[in-house]
Amino acid sequence: MLDLIVKENRQLNDQYFLLILGSLDKLPEMLPGQFVEVRVDNSPETFLRRPISINFVDYQKNELWLLIQIVGEGTRKLSLCKQGELLNLLLPLGNSFSIPSKTDSKLLLVGGGVGIAPLLFLGSKLNEKGIVCDFLLGGRSKDNLLQLKEFSTYGNVYTTTEDATFGEKGFVTNHSILKSNNYDLIYSCGPTPMMKAVAAYAKSTNTECEVSLENTMACGFGACLCCVTDSTDGHVCVCTEGPVFNISKLKW
Amino acid sequence: MVDLKVKLGRMELKNPVMTASGTFGYGTEYQDFIDLSRIGGIVVKGTTLRERQGNAYPRMAETPSGMLNAVGLQNKGVEYFINNIYPGIKQFETEIFVNVSGSTIEDYIITAEMLNDLDKIPGIELNISCPNVKEGGMAFGTSCLSAAQVVKAVRRVYTKEIMVKLSPNVTDISDIAMAVEAEGADSISLINTLLGMAINVEKRIPVLSTVTGGLSGPAVKPVALRMVWQVAKAVKVPVVGMGGIMNATDAIEFLLAGASAIQIGTANFIDPTVSIKVLDGIEDYLKRHKFGSVKDIIGALEV
Numbered sequence: 001m002l003d004l005i006v007k008e009n010r011q012l013n014d015q016y017f018l019l020i021l022g023s024l025d026k027l028p029e030m031l032p033g034q035f036v037e038v039r040v041d042n043s044p045e046t047f048l049r050r051p052i053s054i055n056f057v058d059y060q061k062n063e064l065w066l067l068i069q070i071v072g073e074g075t076r077k078l079s080l081c082k083q084g085e086l087l088n089l090l091l092p093l094g095n096s097f098s099i100p101s102k103t104d105s106k107l108l109l110v111g112g113g114v115g116i117a118p119l120l121f122l123g124s125k126l127n128e129k130g131i132v133c134d135f136l137l138g139g140r141s142k143d144n145l146l147q148l149k150e151f152s153t154y155g156n157v158y159t160t161t162e163d164a165t166f167g168e169k170g171f172v173t174n175h176s177i178l179k180s181n182n183y184d185l186i187y188s189c190g191p192t193p194m195m196k197a198v199a200a201y202a203k204s205t206n207t208e209c210e211v212s213l214e215n216t217m218a219c220g221f222g223a224c225l226c227c228v229t230d231s232t233d234g235h236v237c238v239c240t241e242g243p244v245f246n247i248s249k250l251k252w
Numbered sequence: 253m254v255d256l257k258v259k260l261g262r263m264e265l266k267n268p269v270m271t272a273s274g275t276f277g278y279g280t281e282y283q284d285f286i287d288l289s290r291i292g293g294i295v296v297k298g299t300t301l302r303e304r305q306g307n308a309y310p311r312m313a314e315t316p317s318g319m320l321n322a323v324g325l326q327n328k329g330v331e332y333f334i335n336n337i338y339p340g341i342k343q344f345e346t347e348i349f350v351n352v353s354g355s356t357i358e359d360y361i362i363t364a365e366m367l368n369d370l371d372k373i374p375g376i377e378l379n380i381s382c383p384n385v386k387e388g389g390m391a392f393g394t395s396c397l398s399a400a401q402v403v404k405a406v407r408r409v410y411t412k413e414i415m416v417k418l419s420p421n422v423t424d425i426s427d428i429a430m431a432v433e434a435e436g437a438d439s440i441s442l443i444n445t446l447l448g449m450a451i452n453v454e455k456r457i458p459v460l461s462t463v464t465g466g467l468s469g470p471a472v473k474p475v476a477l478r479m480v481w482q483v484a485k486a487v488k489v490p491v492v493g494m495g496g497i498m499n500a501t502d503a504i505e506f507l508l509a510g511a512s513a514i515q516i517g518t519a520n521f522i523d524p525t526v527s528i529k530v531l532d533g534i535e536d537y538l539k540r541h542k543f544g545s546v547k548d549i550i551g552a553l554e555v
Binding site for chain 1: 282306
């Protein structure tokens with residue numbers, strides 16, 4: 001449990017904001033795919049912490065980035081926090097995406113909506129290993145496609161929007177790169193229907209695939225048993241056995 | 253020095269702060285956050301004779317000042333507990349109680365019998381109050397007759413401390429408390445969760461897969477406190493109070509109402525270090541009011 005200081009609260013548009021958090025102490029080691037549980041102070045309408053995936057860690061500046069979509073009262077309260085305020089976090093929580101050992105691996109990172117958040121950190125970590133990856137990012141509209149510049153520093157960026165305001169029109173699984181490429185591994189994070197479609201594509205092409213689930217949680221560290229998903233091992237906690245699962249473990 | 257020790261039936265706890273079943277895993281989940289040896293006792297996750305997968309997701313709904321859960325006693329069964337979990341937790345320097353649940357009286361008997369042999373488990377918490385399992389759990393705890401039957405049957409085979417956990421979903425909780433006391437309960441803990449529900453209005457469906465679930469958190473505290481006060485007056489055995497305790501002041505309210513010890517539940521999810529804060533807060537309170545022992549405030553409510 002750590003108190004981090006809000007260095008910047010950057011409103012990206014009316015739905016999304018980026019919290020840049022700092023600390024006087026060195027931030028702990030964090031892995032791509034892991035998440036934090038943020039306590040929402042001064043929020044009588046909410047009760048529990050909010051699980052938020054790690055968007056990026058800048059170890060040089062000792063910064064943790066959280067890309068957050070306003071979906072309810074808790075995230076709305078967080079969107080109001082000001083520079084200099086302290087936020088109480090449990091971190092890092094959960095497992096992580098696997099990093100291939102072969103540097104010539106062909107990897108696709110598929111994100112939808114705010115689900116793109118952990119893929120930036122994953123892309124940066126893959127880059128450190130010398131792997132350049134393809135990002136396929138989708139959103140309902142142009143406003144849902146965020147951090148495109150940051151993503152482009154770590155790989156090739158392909159985009160889709162449902163209303164054709166940016167990139168190819170349609171869902172991520174309609175994108176033309178899926179027709180012309182063979183990947184060794186696909187990572188995905190986003191709405192469940194999107195991840196299921198990505199998983200179906202991966203299965204049809206016999207490609208390894210890891211997805212990051214975001215079931216509702218009470219604790220985030222395996223005590224409450226509320227966030228379970230049905231797996232080949234029965235009900236398992238998304239917070240401790242996940243949030244990242246190889247699709248072969250899920251009953252999808 | 254303030255004396256924090258309390259008596260619980262035939263045993264003594266180093267202090268009155270315990271953690272509630274289903275909110276504290278097996279203690280191991282909290283080892284990174286707190287020094288477990290500081291707390292008075294841990295009640296580990298509800299354990300049944302056979303493995304249970306629990307209910308389907310979604311199992312949780314956030315509510316005003318609380319939450320609903322419908323976990324449904326997910327656990328790997330008593331044999332797994334004995335062989336795989338117990339060896340890893342028996343060295344904890346705190347009293348470990350196992351919460352025992354069953355669908356039949358026979359289940360309760362066999363499970364309790366198997367746990368009786370574990371040296372480092374001084375007692376069980378007999379759960380006759382889980383609202384999230386179809387047959388069993390709460391069904392036993394909502395009538396004096398069936399509550400008494402379970403306690404009587406387990407008392408025959410279990411020689412150590414039996415704490416009986418009561419359901420608040422009854423007309424008169426004192427009657428149930430007296431019934432289980434008469435059959436040999438060493439202590440009584442209350443309250444389990446209050447039956448509730450939540451609806452997703454956009455989809456016009458229940459939020460929980462089971463439709464109803466158990467409400468916990470500060471929303472239930474006034475109800476819990478009232479019931480602890482009633483039960484403490486009705487029985488001679490020690491009472492362990494719980495329901496929405498978030499801080500030391502809440503805990504002290506329960507002690508004043510007559511609880512010999514308290515359990516912290518849902519608050520652990522939001523602040524995994526809360527049990528230590530509650531313990532420190534109780535000690536500060538006793539010093540501030542110049543009490544030499546925590547026993548001085550148990551049931552000290554002036555009405």
